[in-house]
Amino acid sequence: MMEITLNHYLVLSTILFAIGLVGVMRRKNLLMLFFATEILLNSVNIAFAAISHFYGDLTGQMFAFFVIAIAASEVAVGLGLLIVWHKRHGNIDLDTMSTMRG
Amino acid sequence: MLEPINVSLESLNLMTLAPMLIPIIGALLIITIDIIKGGLHKTLYVGLSLLFLLMDFGALLDASGVFAQNGTVMGVFDVMMIDGLAILSQFIIVGASMLFIPLALTHKRFHEFSYPEFFALFLFMIAGFQFMVATDNLILVFVGLETSSLALYTLIAMHNRDKSFEAAVKYFTMGALAAGFYSFGAMIFYALTGSVEINQIASVLTANKFEDMGFVLVAVVFMLASFGFKLSLVPFHTWAPDVYEGASAAMAGFMSIVPKIAAFIVVMRLFEFLVNSGVVWLEIVIYAFVVVTMTAANIWALIQTDVKRMLAYSSVSHAGFVMAAVLIGTTQANSALFLYWALFTFTNLGSFSMLWISRQKHLPAYQSSDHSYDKFAGMIQTAPMAAVIMAVFMLSLAGIPPFALFWGKIYMISSAVNADYKVLALIMALNSAIAGYYYLKLIVYMFMREPIVGSNGHVYVANATLSLKTIIGFAAIGTIFALIAVNPLLEFITSFVHASGF
């Protein structure tokens, strides 16, 4: 219990990932939905760092680093899309976004 | 203290980077030009893009020559891996892009093509895809994937109308979720094997004889979910029809080909060793994916009222069909994948271009969407040539010989047969029959219905310019005379696939 093993981190990471998934499913506000996707990526980062630590291998940190970069880029593009949408529609509600269906 | 590392330049094999660097340079050049002097006509950028893609193609030819001689080349600290798969898929990627770019020169003005950023992003995207396929490092795959995806989202949105924003947002959000899945999957692989290189992962897993089967499967699940999204396998396909509808027809055609082939390469690299090492679960799951994707997408395509949506579902179905290659995993199946996709490129780009050429800005009252079936009613009377070409594309998609896709189809089914997947072969064949219905539906509209009063043939060529016609001509010739090309193509592909050990 007191010995923190890799598994602890993995469990934590998975729990956070699950929280992220819940957010993704639950959120109707697009901005807040994006928050949830950030959680997803971050939860994985913890695991990568932990694995890297416990294996004494740097690759995990590398991966985490790139994941951060990716997350950042996604924010930029995502926000850009939201802004365009908001300019046209005055909202960022996901439910208004269903002109295409079937 | 860290020892300084000495790296010899030769060992880096920097030439392996050449095909990817060319479009990046091109993109940068385009941006630079735009910064220096704005307001230049789009033809310049189209020309430039085409030029760089051509150079890219040349570089690929060179690389393929090298591969033919030396086999797989690893480069730049073994991150880059130029094997047969990489070269073949890049050929398709670059080839399809070259067919796509001239579609920008429409008669009518569309938002995205008026901005040089479009072309820059496009080239970046190509480079991203190229990186994605030319490595077995999951990190680079991820970065390449995201580079291209982010560019792609923007390109879709740049069409600049409500539907395209909606499409982009949907695609983006789901893409973000898929990225999460991907990283999670990669994480578990890493946890299991301590490596993010597929070869390494494979060898470690094989060495410990899949001791942690449960974990492997979890990793595989997340990878499947992520690539299922990219490849639009049911139930991860939901974005496809909406995004295709929202994007411009040309872009939709492009999307149905290039991102998917890139994803297929990764899937092949990642899953085939698993399937081949006897992970029964994966075999069953992929089997189910193949069958469900083919069938369900076909069934949904039946009920569409818009041609573009129908084609979207159809390309979902085709992806499912090709996914069978991953399941079968023989050299023949993998060759079939490339053959199929190469031929699919011509046909599908052609059919989407036909939609593109008939794109109107303002819809008449009888048309509920951009490309509703009604629009094509009686086309044979008002625009016979266009109708015939469109029909050829539809027949090819349906797998009617001797048009292009037929050859891909029989080779794929044959590979299923040869690997003793009897039932699968039958399902694949029968699905073609279901698919026949909705392709026929368009033909029925074009050839057998009376034109709607007030529509004239001009609708179908509203967007036509020489370049569009040329591309359609290319696609049509490629589709009709595929017969001639199949043999050299097949030999080429098979030798490359075989040499890559797949």
Next chain:
Amino acid sequence: MEFYLYLALFAPLAGSLFASLFGASKKNLIAGLVPSLLLFTSFVSSTILLVHILSGGEAVHVEMMTWMATGDLYIPFGFLVDEVSVTMMMVVTIVSTVVHFYSIGYMDHDKAFNRFFAWLSAFVFSMMVLVMSDNFAGLFIGWEGVGLCSWALIGFWYHKESATWAANEAFIMNRIADLGMLIGIFLVYWNTGTLQYNEAFAAMPSLETDVLVWTGIFLFIGAMGKSAQFPLHTWLADAMEGPTPVSALIHAATMVTAGVYLVVRANPLYDMIPEVGIFIASLGAFVALFAASMALVNRDMKRIIAYSTLSQLGYMFVAAGLGAYWVALFHLMAHAFFKALLFLGAGNVMHAMHDELDPFKMGGLKKAMKWTFIMMTLASVALAGIFPLAGFFSKDLILEVAFIEHHYVIYSVLLFTAGLTAFYSFRLVALIFHGEERYKLFGVHPHEAYKFMLIAMSPLLLLAIIAGAFKMTYFEMVTAVLPATEYHVHSAMTYWIMTIGTQLFVILAIAYAYKKYANSNVKVPDGTSKMENRLCYKILSNQYYIPYFYEEYLVKPYRELSAVFWKQVDLKVVDATVDGIANIIYTTGEKTRGMQSGNLSTMLKWMVVGTVALLTLAVVFGLAVRYSVEINAILSALGVK
């Protein structure tokens, strides 16, 4: 001789083609004359051939060309003129020549004069093929050909519903029999390897009896159809809807006797299977009686004659079945002459009476139609078998045959039938020509037929009278190929008793008929008389309810079943299944399209659902693998292998 053979064969065809050139145009005398003359040529050629055969010449056998040849099968168009076929040729050409010339007058006013001759000559050609062919396939060609022409000629007045109905009935019934014939032919081919008569018959003795019996039965089924034997007899009476010359030629003299000809032709076969022969004879005897009984009460002049034909065919089959082939053939010939005569006479009457067929509405016509009266009376006498007319020689011979072969039941049936025959024949004659002139009630002014028609009929009259005289000549000739059994009752005493007894019986019957119908009391029946309400009368006048039975229990069910097959089975089961599969696919699509709600949240949920589902599967599988040892232990503990 080959030339004459071809001439005899193809002259009618030429005539037919010639007439058909005018097929759709207006009446043209040429279209009637030319075929008639060509037929006369055919007749002359046949006569030359007959003379050739009579003078002891070789049978003429030619092979014109190959028809079908495949595998081991080889069927040529081969023609054979031997003693049997030349007899038939003579019968056919004589009667048809007469009928042709007669028809020129009879069809005088018909719009479709040209078409009539085209078909009539075509019929003769088919008949010639039938009788001259040297193999079963050729026979079958003629067989079907006469069927076709019969169909066309029965339905000649196609605007009449009854005529076309009768035509179709005739064709279809014949087809039923033809199937039997076809099977018989197949049997012959697969067992003997050939369809040529001589080769096939030569090969037959080495075959098993079973095969021979079946062959015999099936071939006879074919014969039954053409010769209208029970139960395929109904068409013949209905066939009387055709023009009377047609009835005379086809449904009395020639076509209907084809069945007899077949049995005669296949005599080597039937000789080997006497049990089938007995069956044929019994059936023949039955039909003889059966048909005669129906003729007793019928009120349609032509139908009466038709039943009489049927009855006589029964006689012929008795002879043929009992192995007296030459007798059958002889009766066939004699019958052809007098029956054709009878029909043509009836045609005259019909002409005179404006197509009235009910003899009760005639009466006393002998004044107006003297020659016709004479001819019909003589023909009836011949039919009744009164010495010395043709019928006596041929028909009594059959009785003798039955007697000699010890088939007394058959004999007595035939004897009784002979009486009936006499009765109904003279009932008819009496009703038509004697008694009161009832036709006046209907305002008809009868007149005698054209003279040339009467002249045309005269050869038949002559032959009906004298044909019997040729019996011995004929016997000598024809037994060259047929079994030469002379039928003599062993004791002369018995012979004379039989002959005279028969004659007396017949004469009595005639007298009774005259008594009953030649007086002035005869009324047009109106369904009130006592006799008409008798059960047996009803049965007889309704033809034993057989047509009714066919209509109710065969035709109607067939029609209804067809409708059911189409509307219920084909559309609602077979086709509906196909459409159903398509519909299932389509509705599945419609029902599941909700998955694509267009709502991003739903899409994301789907992705998660997919992943979780896979994950569950993976975990289950992973756990199973991880604890496989334990699971196996538990399973084996539970006794599950």
Next chain:
Amino acid sequence: MFEAVAFYLFAFLTIAMFFITVTTSQALYALTALAAGMIFISAFFFILGADFLGAVQIVVYSGAVMALYAFGMMFFDTTRDVKEKHGNKLIVSGLSILVAVLVVVIIAAPIVSTNMSASYPMTEGVGNTQEVGMVLFTKYLVPFEVAAVMLLVAMIAGIVLAGKKMDLSLTLMSDDDVRQVKEEENKKVLS
């Protein structure tokens, strides 16, 4: 001991923060909680000795990403309560529970990695940043450069999407309108 305490503390905090992020209806709370969660995550990095990563985490997330989000929030004016219609809670809660259960099951057994060797082992006595730099600029040079391209792409995308260029849609305008706009632009250039 210290490690355990820190782990549990920060684990609790991150989970709590992220939980708030996904459940609160106040966008501002969500944003704040997210930012806090990010910071706490960086704490893990430091615990795990990935100093560089921790720094990057703080810089990128708290610095860049949060700033962007905050900017976005202001733009969207979502400081007020966001009304979210939740259609079927059953699915969401069901799926969440399922995920949680699966997690437990998956992690029930420790990952066995017997024959695994570190590809890029950490060297004793060398700063994490140095090590990272070493690997990043040799092995992961290409991904690094591609990431740069990716960021460029993201930048261009952001500019294109959020900029004025998207305000007028050439796609929706008829040809005449487009021409008119062009002419006006030219005039502007001239004047």
Next chain:
Amino acid sequence: MFDHILSILIFFPALAGLFGFVIQKDSVRAYGVAVAAIEFALSLWLWYAFDANVSGMQFMEFLPLVPAFGINYILGVDGVSLFIIILASFFTMIGIASLSDTKNEKNMIITLLFLQMTMVGVFAALDAIVFYIFWELSLVPMLYIIGAWGGPLRIYASVKFFLYTFAGSLVMLVGMLFMAYYFYQATGTWSFAILDWYRLILPETFQLWLFVAFFIGFAIKVPMFPFHTWLPYAHGQAPTIGSVILAAILLKMGTYAFIRFSLPMFPDASVFFMFPIAVIAIIMIIYTAMVAYAQEDIKQVVAYSSISHMGVIILGTFALNVEGITGSVFLMIAHGVVSGALFLLVGVIYDRRHTKMMSEFGGLAQVMPRYATVFGLMLMASVGLPLTINFVGEFLSLLGFYKQSHILTLLAGVAIIVGAIYMLAAYKRMFFGNVTNEKNKNLPDVNTREWLALIPLAIITVWLGVYPKPVLEPINNSVESIVQLMHEKSITAEAKERIPNLIKDAEAATSAQEAH
């Protein structure tokens, strides 16, 4: 030039069709007739040059297509295919010549020319994939013809036609791929050449499965019960020319394929399935004949009669002896001529009255005697009267099957009865009786253009009925070699017994003669 006569035959019409696009609308018909006439002349030349004494393939052509996968362009004709090719070119010619005024005539003629390419291609192909290409491709022009010029339900009918056949042939395609795979396993090379496949002896279980796969494709095309329901719709809705070509040529693809593929490749399976298929054939014969009897639309009568006749063809094919197979091949041609003619005839009246319901007619024999005559002739041919073309085929088919089963042949023979029933009933309803419908009073009789099509057909009907030898002989030679091949290839004892050994028979025959 004539080394490539088959290729010319195949592609000439298609090329001409392409050129047809530039022809002015009003003249395109003359152009079409000219092209079709040239094609017909070429096909006649093919017959002339055909050596009837050779039983194998003639005019072989070879061109590698996808050698890596064993797909080659191999063509050749033997007696079996020769006449169907001629028939195809013949019908295209008279079809175009007799085309009544249609809208978009140009499209129609070009489509017909393309259709001709596919038809000739199917029968000339000796490579399974090439065969398949033409087989599938033939659906497309027919789809267009039915769908664009058909009746009110034309779209339903055409799509049904297309999808049904398409689905079936996909199963067949899988079968072909399996066959190629087995060939590959046996020899180590890929080949789709039919003649190569002939040499492959398969174990019986494989044969059974493959037979079924091929069977589904062929059976739907034929169409065999219970896969036949597309046909009435297709015929019912198709324009005259479509029905004519469909009935005359396209249906024959299925039966031809049985002889070309199923029999020689799977002799044991053929024997195994002989009786079930015979039963299906008998159901086709009797059941569809009864359904035909119930029809109210004359065209449907002819359509169902086609199915019924196809039953006889199938039966003859599965007689598995020379007589039966020769008969069935001949019947294919015969049925092509006769049903083609019947559909043309129905078209004649449809052009005049724009209805096909028999209740609308009656007494037409008075108004249109010439029409009635030709109709009568064709009707009698359809019924199988001797000396018409149909009889030869029907007789031989039934004769052949009689060797295999007496009872079943007896049942199948009912064809001649039920056939007569519905045909005569239909004829009676249309032509006999009085003219009751005012509209029928002044119908013009057959005109010159229609004569142009009908007279040759009538001549052929009688000519080949009387003198089938020129056609029968080449067929016979080819069929003999097929039967011999089947006998030699078969592995089960039953098959050896059921399929006659011609060589041994011949020897036995000669020795028997010597003994005499």
